[in-house]
Amino acid sequence: MATPSTPAPRSAPNPDRRSERARQAILDAALELCGEQLYAGLTMEGIAKRAGVGKQTIYRWWPSKAAILLEAIEERGRSTLDFPDTGNLEADLRTQMTQVAQAFASPLFAAYSKGLIAAAQSDPDIAKAVVDSIIKPRVDLCIERLTKAQAAGELRQDIDLADLVELLYAPLYYRLLLHTRPVTQSQVDTILNLALTGATK
Numbered sequence: 563m564a565t566p567s568t569p570a571p572r573s574a575p576n577p578d579r580r581s582e583r584a585r586q587a588i589l590d591a592a593l594e595l596c597g598e599q600l601y602a603g604l605t606m607e608g609i610a611k612r613a614g615v616g617k618q619t620i621y622r623w624w625p626s627k628a629a630i631l632l633e634a635i636e637e638r639g640r641s642t643l644d645f646p647d648t649g650n651l652e653a654d655l656r657t658q659m660t661q662v663a664q665a666f667a668s669p670l671f672a673a674y675s676k677g678l679i680a681a682a683q684s685d686p687d688i689a690k691a692v693v694d695s696i697i698k699p700r701v702d703l704c705i706e707r708l709t710k711a712q713a714a715g716e717l718r719q720d721i722d723l724a725d726l727v728e729l730l731y732a733p734l735y736y737r738l739l740l741h742t743r744p745v746t747q748s749q750v751d752t753i754l755n756l757a758l759t760g761a762t763k
Contacts, residue, residue: 587613588620589634596631596673601681628688631677632695639665639674639696645703651711652758658704659730659750666738666745675738701727729757 591612596604604627610617624630642661646654665671678696682689701724708723717726733753737745 584613584615584619585623588615588623588630589637592627592630593634593638593670593673596677597669601627601677604677628678628681628685628691631673632691635671635674635678636695638670641665642700643703645707647707647710649714651707651716652754654707655730655754656750659734659753660747662731662734663745663747663750666734679739704730726757730754 588609591609592604595608595612606617606620606627609627609630610620613620620630624633642658642665644661645658648654666674674696678688678692682692704727705723708717708726711717712719712721712723717723730753733749734745737743737749743749
C-alpha cells in the first residue's frame, strides 16, 4: 500500500511583493479619485477605501495626499523624462513634446491639473514640490538638449534658453489648465513650426 506523500511546505508570502502591490493600489486610487473629484474632496480615508488598505498603511509611507499624488504622477510620467538626442533638434523636441501631450491627454493625469497644480495656487509647499519634483527635472533636460543645439549652430547664440523652454511648453499647459482645446499632436507640430520658423513672412 502506497504511503501518502507529504505535501511540500508552502513558501511564506513575500512581504516586499505584498507591500509593492499595496503601494501601487494606493497610487492608482489617488489618481482615480482626484480625476473624479476636486483635490479638496480627496481624503486619505477615501484613498485607503478605494485601494483596499488601512489608513495607517498610507500614513506609514506618505505624510499627505499631495505627497501620494506627487509620487503617482512622477511614476506614471517617467516617459516624459526621456529626452532624445539624435542630432536633429526639431525631431527630438517633437518626440519629447508628443510624450508630454499624450500624458496630458490621459485621464490619469487629471490629477495633475485638477489636483496638484490647483492646490499649488494656494499652498507654497505644494507649489515648491511640484516645481522641484516634476517641472524642474524636465526643464533641466530640455535646456541641456537646447544647449547642445546652440553649440552646434542650430539655435541663435543670443536666445535665452529658459525663455525658449517656456515658449515651447506653455501652450500645452494653457490648453491643459483652461480647457480651451484638446492637447494634441497637431498642437505640438504648430508650436514647433511657430517657435523654430516664426510667424512672420
